[in-house]
Amino acid sequence: xxxxxxxxxxxxxxxxxxxxxxxxxxxxxxxxxxxxxxxxxxxxxxxxxxxxxxxxxxxxxxxxxxxxxxxxxxxxxxxxxxxxxxxxxxxxxxxxxxxxxxxxxxxxxxxxxxxxxxxxxxxxxxxxxxxxxxxxxxxxxxxxxxxxxxxxxxxxxxxxxxxxxxxxxxxxxxxxxxxxxxxxxxxxxxxxxxxxxxxxxxxxxx
Amino acid sequence: xxxxxxxxxxxxxxxxxxxxxxxxxxxxxxxxxxxxxxxxxxxxxxxxxxxxxxxxxxxxxxxxxxxxxxxxxxxxxxxxxxxxxxxxxxxxxxxxxxxxxxxxxxxxxxxxxxxxxxxxxxxxxxxxxxxxxxxxxxxxxxxxxxxxxxxxxxxxxxxxxxxxxxxxxxxxxxxxxxxxxxxxxxxxxxxxxxxxxxxxxxxxxx
Numbered sequence: 001x002x003x004x005x006x007x008x009x010x011x012x013x014x015x016x017x018x019x020x021x022x023x024x025x026x027x028x029x030x031x032x033x034x035x036x037x038x039x040x041x042x043x044x045x046x047x048x049x050x051x052x053x054x055x056x057x058x059x060x061x062x063x064x065x066x067x068x069x070x071x072x073x074x075x076x077x078x079x080x081x082x083x084x085x086x087x088x089x090x091x092x093x094x095x096x097x098x099x100x101x102x103x104x105x106x107x108x109x110x111x112x113x114x115x116x117x118x119x120x121x122x123x124x125x126x127x128x129x130x131x132x133x134x135x136x137x138x139x140x141x142x143x144x145x146x147x148x149x150x151x152x153x154x155x156x157x158x159x160x161x162x163x164x165x166x167x168x169x170x171x172x173x174x175x176x177x178x179x180x181x182x183x184x185x186x187x188x189x190x191x192x193x194x195x196x197x198x199x200x201x202x203x204x205x206x
Numbered sequence: 207x208x209x210x211x212x213x214x215x216x217x218x219x220x221x222x223x224x225x226x227x228x229x230x231x232x233x234x235x236x237x238x239x240x241x242x243x244x245x246x247x248x249x250x251x252x253x254x255x256x257x258x259x260x261x262x263x264x265x266x267x268x269x270x271x272x273x274x275x276x277x278x279x280x281x282x283x284x285x286x287x288x289x290x291x292x293x294x295x296x297x298x299x300x301x302x303x304x305x306x307x308x309x310x311x312x313x314x315x316x317x318x319x320x321x322x323x324x325x326x327x328x329x330x331x332x333x334x335x336x337x338x339x340x341x342x343x344x345x346x347x348x349x350x351x352x353x354x355x356x357x358x359x360x361x362x363x364x365x366x367x368x369x370x371x372x373x374x375x376x377x378x379x380x381x382x383x384x385x386x387x388x389x390x391x392x393x394x395x396x397x398x399x400x401x402x403x404x405x406x407x408x409x410x411x412x
Contacts, residue, residue, distance in 0.1 A: 109375055163368030183358035184359075
């Protein structure tokens, strides 16, 4: 029967997806200490037993959830039309760091920094998501990484986006963020496109 | 007697400082959930009663601690000689976000995002520290904020520094960070000093 699925398999896949999405929502809204498997099962409208059938441990559930939502987000981004200009590309990248997925991931990273049993899994997950985000950034910006310095320029932009996400944690930082995005998009445009000012020629110290 | 203090006042001030420094260390190493007043008192070698005399609540202790250490850090920075070049200025600023104070502040911000009784105090504290850090950045970079765009350039740099701090949470990111700092210091040098390429003239969309 190959790829054809039974109604039971479909239901199981749907339950799994509901649990993963609920896990990210709970993590973003209540943090690590407020997010247990029971809380997520209730949010998803699934029995605790069914949740544990899919995800034997709390760590399984939350690392799978952040990875699943990151993959869904990448797929959605790939379906978008190419951005019209550098500003739109930078705004899209920064937007990746201001939604519930970033909040959820932030809670998971911070919990992992103090909980050794989470550390290795979350570090590996962070590396995978980081590589994929960098790949998306290069594509959205149309950046040519064969030019020296361009890779670090893009990395610094993603660090800035991560910092803007953190600045948005406690207060709505949208107005300031938009001004920073506009300014940094202008800087990046000149760095990534103007060959008269190559990114690979740092000048002597002031 | 004016500013002259008694030995008892000196001891009290010393106890307070020890508690504040221990609170930041505990928060950085164990996170919010692992940092109680008792844990901090033990780390500081102070009785729990003495700790509660100085700081009636857990929130009092940790918000005061992050503020105290941030002020100590600002004072230390003011005593440093002026940086030799933009690279040194950027490296110093980024260094503010990779030590124990940043880790402690991160745990406090993240806890505050899910605990309403902490939220307002931490938001006000974050705003004060943010203003002071911006002021230091302008001074270290010798940036002229009367030029349009310079303020947002400096803000974006501090967002980048915050993002680099977050990237350092789970793994030692020093080698990558140094490459990003070198590249962005070169970009910023041209942005902040080259009047032939004013920061205030974003070009038309690509």
